[in-house]
Amino acid sequence: MPIDAPADRLALQALGDRARPHNLAEERVLPVLPAIGGLVPGTGLQRGASVATTGPAARSLALALVAGASAGGSWIAVVGIPSLGLLAAAELGVNLERTVLIGSPEPSAWGTVVAALLDAFEVVVVSPEHRIRPADQRRLLARSRERGAVLVQAGGRPDAWPEAPELRLTVVAQSWRGLGSGHGHLQARRVTVEVTGRRQAARARQVELWLPGPDGRIALVVTSSTTPIAQPVLASAVPLQEVG
Amino acid sequence: MIPRSRAGSVVQAVPDGTTSPRSSREPEAERTLVVTCPDWPVVAAGIPVGEPAVVLHANRVVAVSQAAREVGVVEGLRRREAQGRCPEITLVDHDPARDARAFEPVVLALEALTPRLEVTHPGTCAFATRGPSRYFGGDTALAERAGWIATGVVAPSGTAQVGVADGAFAAHLAARQAEPDEPVVVTRRGTPAFLAPHPVDTLVLITDRNDLVDVWRRLGLRTLGQLAALDPADVLARFANDGVIAHRLARGLDSHPLDARRPAPGLEVSAELDPPAERVDTATFLAKSLADSLHEGLARRGLACTRVVVEAETEHGETLVRSWRHEGTLSAGAIADRVRWQLDGWLSGAVSVRPTAGISRLSLIPDEVVSARGRQLGFWGGETLVDERVMRAIARVQGVLGIDAVTVPERRGGRSPGEQVARIPAAAVDLTASRPGASLDAVAGPWPGRVPTPAPATVHVEPLPVEVVDAYDRPVGVTGRGTATGVPARVAIAGRGWAPVTAWAGPWPADERWWDLRRHRRRARFQVTLADGAAHLLAVESGRWWLEATY
Numbered sequence: 070m071p072i073d074a075p076a077d078r079l080a081l082q083a084l085g086d087r088a089r090p091h092n093l094a095e096e097r098v099l100p101v102l103p104a105i106g107g108l109v110p111g112t113g114l115q116r117g118a119s120v121a122t123t124g125p126a127a128r129s130l131a132l133a134l135v136a137g138a139s140a141g142g143s144w145i146a147v148v149g150i151p152s153l154g155l156l157a158a159a160e161l162g163v164n165l166e167r168t169v170l171i172g173s174p175e176p177s178a179w180g181t182v183v184a185a186l187l188d189a190f191e192v193v194v195v196s197p198e199h200r201i202r203p204a205d206q207r208r209l210l211a212r213s214r215e216r217g218a219v220l221v222q223a224g225g226r227p228d229a230w231p232e233a234p235e236l237r238l239t240v241v242a243q244s245w246r247g248l249g250s251g252h253g254h255l256q257a258r259r260v261t262v263e264v265t266g267r268r269q270a271a272r273a274r275q276v277e278l279w280l281p282g283p284d285g286r287i288a289l290v291v292t293s294s295t296t297p298i299a300q301p302v303l304a305s306a307v308p309l310q311e312v313g
Numbered sequence: 314m315i316p317r318s319r320a321g322s323v324v325q326a327v328p329d330g331t332t333s334p335r336s337s338r339e340p341e342a343e344r345t346l347v348v349t350c351p352d353w354p355v356v357a358a359g360i361p362v363g364e365p366a367v368v369l370h371a372n373r374v375v376a377v378s379q380a381a382r383e384v385g386v387v388e389g390l391r392r393r394e395a396q397g398r399c400p401e402i403t404l405v406d407h408d409p410a411r412d413a414r415a416f417e418p419v420v421l422a423l424e425a426l427t428p429r430l431e432v433t434h435p436g437t438c439a440f441a442t443r444g445p446s447r448y449f450g451g452d453t454a455l456a457e458r459a460g461w462i463a464t465g466v467v468a469p470s471g472t473a474q475v476g477v478a479d480g481a482f483a484a485h486l487a488a489r490q491a492e493p494d495e496p497v498v499v500t501r502r503g504t505p506a507f508l509a510p511h512p513v514d515t516l517v518l519i520t521d522r523n524d525l526v527d528v529w530r531r532l533g534l535r536t537l538g539q540l541a542a543l544d545p546a547d548v549l550a551r552f553a554n555d556g557v558i559a560h561r562l563a564r565g566l567d568s569h570p571l572d573a574r575r576p577a578p579g580l581e582v583s584a585e586l587d588p589p590a591e592r593v594d595t596a597t598f599l600a601k602s603l604a605d606s607l608h609e610g611l612a613r614r615g616l617a618c619t620r621v622v623v624e625a626e627t628e629h630g631e632t633l634v635r636s637w638r639h640e641g642t643l644s645a646g647a648i649a650d651r652v653r654w655q656l657d658g659w660l661s662g663a664v665s666v667r668p669t670a671g672i673s674r675l676s677l678i679p680d681e682v683v684s685a686r687g688r689q690l691g692f693w694g695g696e697t698l699v700d701e702r703v704m705r706a707i708a709r710v711q712g713v714l715g716i717d718a719v720t721v722p723e724r725r726g727g728r729s730p731g732e733q734v735a736r737i738p739a740a741a742v743d744l745t746a747s748r749p750g751a752s753l754d755a756v757a758g759p760w761p762g763r764v765p766t767p768a769p770a771t772v773h774v775e776p777l778p779v780e781v782v783d784a785y786d787r788p789v790g791v792t793g794r795g796t797a798t799g800v801p802a803r804v805a806i807a808g809r810g811w812a813p814v815t816a817w818a819g820p821w822p823a824d825e826r827w828w829d830l831r832r833h834r835r836r837a838r839f840q841v842t843l844a845d846g847a848a849h850l851l852a853v854e855s856g857r858w859w860l861e862a863t864y
């Protein structure tokens with residue numbers, strides 16, 4: 070049976086065009102842990118964005134935020150946090166094999182170092198103790214947008230940036246479980262996180278989180294009046310609604 | 314036992330049953346002459362003869378001088394081990410650019426024999442003997458002449474060895490066997506018999522698939538002859554493309570058969586430099602982007618480059634040409650590196666060879682391409698490229714902050730949260746390889762008295778002084794039997810105000826290193842939560858309280 074070759078080829082080409090990978094929105098984000106999906110707008114950490122965590126459990130929250138990307142194979146650079154608990158980072162899901170720690174640069178060299186890191190690392194975690202110059206911030210944001218990297222501030226000075234980051238996660242309350250008076254040990258922490266930001270995250274809302282839960286995992290708190298320590302469940306099981 | 318040629322210096326071909334008759338139908342490998350300078354990184358570093366020296370990369374020895382080898386230092390040792398075996402050893406950092414720069418005069422001198430020279434890597438170059446051999450009166454005469462020329466340039470600190478055989482791999486092995494003034498010439502068609510007794514481990518010279526070589530060794534294929542005796546179809550079925558390349562080399566054929574071809578014109582990339590580049594770093598910047606666009610152009614056609622020609626034109630019309638070859642395929646980073654080395658060799662060479670003006674035009678010509686099928690990058694754009702970028706960024710930051718400022722975590726045994734992960738200088742580890750030592754379950758042994766999980770997110774580098782009192786404002790302590798003298802009611806951290814304790818647990822005594830008088834520590838730890846919700850890990854030692862970590 071004769072086959073109309075040109076027509077076939079055209080059909081094949083059309084099929085190829087349709088199947089060509091498009092620049093999907095999901096590719097513009099870094100993956101996050103299921104429970105963290107409820108905190109950030111969209112499906113993950115927006116590439117090119119800056120995120121800040123503040124409040125008492127800021128470091129744990131920042132580590133939980135980047136754990137998904139780290140487990141997905143992204144390289145992570147941590148700049149100037151010599152007291153970061155690396156064991157906690159590993160327990161929260163950060164892959165230490167792809168984590169690089171940078172000493173504390175002088176404020177004058179800080180911008181250069183972070184810009185060089187944003188060139189290659191997909192996630193750069195900082196904790197600035199000084200005020201960042203507006204020119205430095207513009208340069209860093211432009212660099213991270215160009216490279217698709219995410220700049221995460223873990224604690225440090227809350228007013229470090231002249232212009233507020235796109236997403237701000239503030240721990241407003243934390244309470245620990247497992248410790249009695251003279252017995253037990255710390256097991257689980259329940260934190261209330263306030264999410265504020267620009268664009269999609271413009272409406273402030275509060276989310277309750279186990280950081281970590283009694284089983285060591287990060288999970289959303291299921292608001293249930295019957296059981297004081299609720300069973301942690303995956304985020305996908307609970308469609309999260311915006312409140313407040 | 315490897316047959317080694319003596320003064321006659323010709324290894325005779327023996328008709329050998331292990332050679333597959335199939336090979337006679339394959340196109341023959343190109344007869345190649347290889348000049349190699351042993352221990353080149355050491356020679357390039359300017360180490361005088363007789364001085365023990367090693368070249369180090371990521372804390373591992375990558376090259377050893379003859380004097381160091383005699384006292385038992387070998388490649389692959391750690392720095393400390395090398396120093397342990399030879400305390401007066403000179404340590405040199407690995408610098409491929411220096412190696413390439415130092416090798417350039419050798420290549421220039423050898424260009425008197427033939428214009429079609431290829432640099433395989435710094436310290437080794439190769440050329441096809443077909444034309445020059447006839448001109449100089451045979452392979453042996455040519456090899457001897459090449460040996461004199463190269464030795465004349467590298468002496469007295471180095472030596473040069475020459476080998477001739479069918480195909481670059483066999484010629485390389487022949488050169489490694491040769492003595493400085495006695496080249497090894499393998500007769501035509503004698504290559505399979507010459508290769509047969511070599512161990513399969515020699516294949517790691519040209520392939521980075523150490524795992525493949527390891528499998529063969531464990532399968533009982535210990536020599537290249539045993540490997541060559543396998544049916545090519547079986548090798549392809551079991552070991553895929555990398556296996557076939559190694560198998561072809563073991564049979565004395567070229568690694569890339571029929572499909573190695575001259576690419577269509579138009580794949581070459583070039584750029585003008587205005588103003589002309591007098592310094593290496595200005596030209597290197599352009600080289601990187603050229604290499605990227607060359608690689609991209611090839612990749613779009615499903616090709617990879619095995620030989621690239623670097624061509625530079627100066628303001629005064631001088632043209633500098635050099636080709637670089639790789640038995641595998643050249644990645645964008647590898648091409649950029651070679652261009653950088655080459656420019657470095659030209660621009661910082663001796664006055665006699667240096668171009669008289671700055672470089673005004675730079676071209677990269679892919680001279681030999683194969684179908685790109687050997688290297689599988691990550692699905693969405695390639696993990697290895699990202700890794701390469703990360704290594705560059707780390708080097709950059711090390712340049713700004715110092716080499717010790719960049720560290721990587723590694724798991725250790727211990728009881729306190731700070732002890733359990735150590736920070737290792739990034740310069741001492743190879744980050745491109747997997748590091749099982751960094752994973753959470755790397756430490757298997759039990760550590761009784763370990764602080765239970767979860768671990769604190771802040772471990773204070775210097776513990777902060779703390780005061781702890783009970784409800785009657787009496788300081789709380791721990792008795793010799795490991796019980797608290799009171800119930801902690803209020804805590805003051807680092808001179809700040811008193812905060813009421815809402816819950817506490819302890820003491821958890823830890824009597825560590827009691828066998829070591831100086832490092833012996835006797836501590837008891839407490840966990841406390843304060844009214845603001847924060848949880849802390851406190852330690853009491855010799856009656857004084859410290860804040861170790863904050864959760």
